[in-house]
Amino acid sequence: xxxxxxxxxxxxxxxxxxxxxxxxxxxxxxxxxxxxxxxxxxxxxxxxxxxxxxxxxxxxxxxxxxxxxxxxxxxxxxxxxxxxxxxxxxxxxxxxxxxxxxxxxxxxxxxxxxxxxxx
Amino acid sequence: xxxxxxxxxxxxxxxxxxxxxxxxxxxxxxxxxxxxxxxxxxxxxxxxxxxxxxxxxxxxxxxxxxxxxxxxxxxxxxxxxxxxxxxxxxxxxxxxxxxxxxxxxxxxxx
Numbered sequence: 001x002x003x004x005x006x007x008x009x010x011x012x013x014x015x016x017x018x019x020x021x022x023x024x025x026x027x028x029x030x031x032x033x034x035x036x037x038x039x040x041x042x043x044x045x046x047x048x049x050x051x052x053x054x055x056x057x058x059x060x061x062x063x064x065x066x067x068x069x070x071x072x073x074x075x076x077x078x079x080x081x082x083x084x085x086x087x088x089x090x091x092x093x094x095x096x097x098x099x100x101x102x103x104x105x106x107x108x109x110x111x112x113x114x115x116x117x118x119x
Numbered sequence: 120x121x122x123x124x125x126x127x128x129x130x131x132x133x134x135x136x137x138x139x140x141x142x143x144x145x146x147x148x149x150x151x152x153x154x155x156x157x158x159x160x161x162x163x164x165x166x167x168x169x170x171x172x173x174x175x176x177x178x179x180x181x182x183x184x185x186x187x188x189x190x191x192x193x194x195x196x197x198x199x200x201x202x203x204x205x206x207x208x209x210x211x212x213x214x215x216x217x218x219x220x221x222x223x224x225x226x227x228x229x
Contacts, residue, residue: 046220
């Protein structure tokens with residue numbers, strides 16, 4: 001059974017880099033029909049797509065975050081990661097990792113992890 | 120790339136039908152038949168209920184249906200049940216391998 005589990009620090013200081021990892025179990029990250037991505041939800045707000053990665057390492061990012069985001073995949077560890085640099089309080093959110101089919105919809109999400117940006 | 124527009128809240132009584140709208144532009148919702156809908160309970164990961172405008176994933180009740188007209192997609196839930204009370208989000212492909220979500224709609228079952 002597919003499981004996605006986010007992990008990483010729950011508190012990050014302003015101007016530093018937020019780093020999260022999503023561990024995938026129950027399916028190979030090498031699937032040809034899947035992208036692996038990140039979505040976030042600031043407190044009291046809606047969902048925001050951050051970006052996604054294919055198992056080959058090919059990435060796609062939200063235009064509004066592109067300058068600060070890096071998503072990578074480690075097929076040997078069956079996980080993919082998010083790095084968001086120069087964070088501010090506006091980056092405080094619940095971060096979800098998810099599997100995307102054909103890059104247009106997500107058929108499975110992790111439970112999410114809250115990351116707070118504060119000194 | 121702006122967020123899609125959804126009503127903040129909708130409500131209905133058990134057994135009734137409700138429709139949630141999702142308005143985008145001619146560069147996202149209007150251009151592609153790639154709108155999906157997610158049901159989200161607080162503290163859990165969102166769950167896909169509709170993809171590619173009107174397709175239901177395996178295991179999703181046929182009470183959930185989707186449609187699109189011009190730049191607006193819609194999610195209809197018929198025969199409302201208490202368990203349908205949740206937040207609902209639409210999402211559209213927006214070209215250049217990017218996605219855009221709606222602001223979310225809180226469904227209250229009265």
